[in-house]
Amino acid sequence: MIAQRDQLNAVGGHADERSVAGTDQRSIPEATVARLAIYLRALVGMGKVGVATVSSGSLATAAGVNSAKLRKDLSYLGSYGIRGVGYDVSLLTDQIHKTLGLHQNRAVALIGLGHLGRALAGYAGFASRGFRISAIVDADPAIVGTRVRGLPVQHVDDLDAIVRTENIAIAVLTVPAGVAQEVCDRLVVAGVTSILNFAPTVLAVPAHVDVRKVDLAAELQILSFHDNRKSARADCEPARSGSSTMAVGP
Amino acid sequence: MIAQRDQLNAVGGHADERSVAGTDQRSIPEATVARLAIYLRALVGMGKVGVATVSSGSLATAAGVNSAKLRKDLSYLGSYGIRGVGYDVSLLTDQIHKTLGLHQNRAVALIGLGHLGRALAGYAGFASRGFRISAIVDADPAIVGTRVRGLPVQHVDDLDAIVRTENIAIAVLTVPAGVAQEVCDRLVVAGVTSILNFAPTVLAVPAHVDVRKVDLAAELQILSFHDNRKSARADCEPARSGSSTMAVGP
DNA sequence: GCGATTTTGTGAATACCTTCACAAGGGCGT
């Protein structure tokens, strides 16, 4: 009864992945990486309620995927399950944590303090998931120098120095679309290698930089497409056997 | 020099798509739909600056995809290009607009007025892209009754009536994770068929409802993974021919 | 101990997406 699919989202360069030799985890598929974060959240939740072991079936349900997919995903990390029993919650949690590189408590810069930027600054999920906002940056002289959540708002002109001294690798970009590329370029020059872009623009970056985009308007438009399709279908099909209460205008 | 990839993100039920007979657009791949929104934005931008026709190559660059992919994507809509010339910007804009179902100016409900909810309420991209916030809902009695952007904040207990009278099909969910499923259930009962979920939870919904998820923590973790991989590689590889100035802590 | 039962890990099959590469079509200069 419960339909579920999953997330996959990517930008950036990952050319010659396989055969990295040194590190153990070789070439985990992109789609799997995206789901590991979901599994991790489910596992942490279970750990908190005292669940010690979990089967692929129940973890899959919690994560909204099917169990074969989950097992295949986990198999890329190694063999951490016990046949006939399931997975040890804390062991698996640690493994995913490590695989995602969350042991490092990464420094994140928040660029752009509009409404969205402020909302993100207050987002508790940052700290609780291994990320630490180390710098907040804006271009508006009226707010540069004020403090947000204990951090001073710094000027975008000082980006280079900020990124270097705080050793920031990840930036969250919530600036207006018109200046996003320019700010992005500065970030890249300063040494940032991962960008989470909320501005509705396609960013051009060199191959060694990863960009992930969160695009509200696009998401809505995708929903709109499916909605449109659904209503079109409802019009021509006989009755639609489902039971859901529909709101049909007069 | 410019690496780019694209977005794909999905949840929800799309079982028996092909052979819908009535509607013309038969079975556009999910990945294509997700990109149409990007193309649309690029096209609108070009239209505003007075560009009349565009080749697949330049539109592809603007959208950050390769041109073969773009042409294949557009071919699902029909044959709107002219060989040797390119695409008429306004014609193509209209076609994508129509395909995405944006001609309808859909009513959207915003559920949850925390920091993020407020930020989204103020987001101009809504209106300019064919969406209209028709209702704002929260559970906190202290803010129910106040006005945000001209709209009264209504109580979540009245969801059912609100959705029906405003004929809302799309809801944006920015409530705390703990209550997301409950609110989601109410929305579904009321007749909402598309949900954009910002709460860090997997929502269980019946098959006829689409859910798309925006998950900040997951995005950061995915970036973290790649970043981790990058530094691991930098450690064992000889020199890395690139020129970017790296900030390496002492 | 041993068979019944459970659940993992994974080859093989399938479905989906991307990229390649080129023929077909259309304008433009002469």
Added chain:
DNA sequence: ACGCCCTTGTGAAGGTATTCACAAAATCGC
């Protein structure tokens, strides 16, 4: 009119991701 050049549209090939289905491993009851 004609040939040249440009760009689309699309089969075919190559990847990537998902699902199936089953053997291998581990526990439990007896």
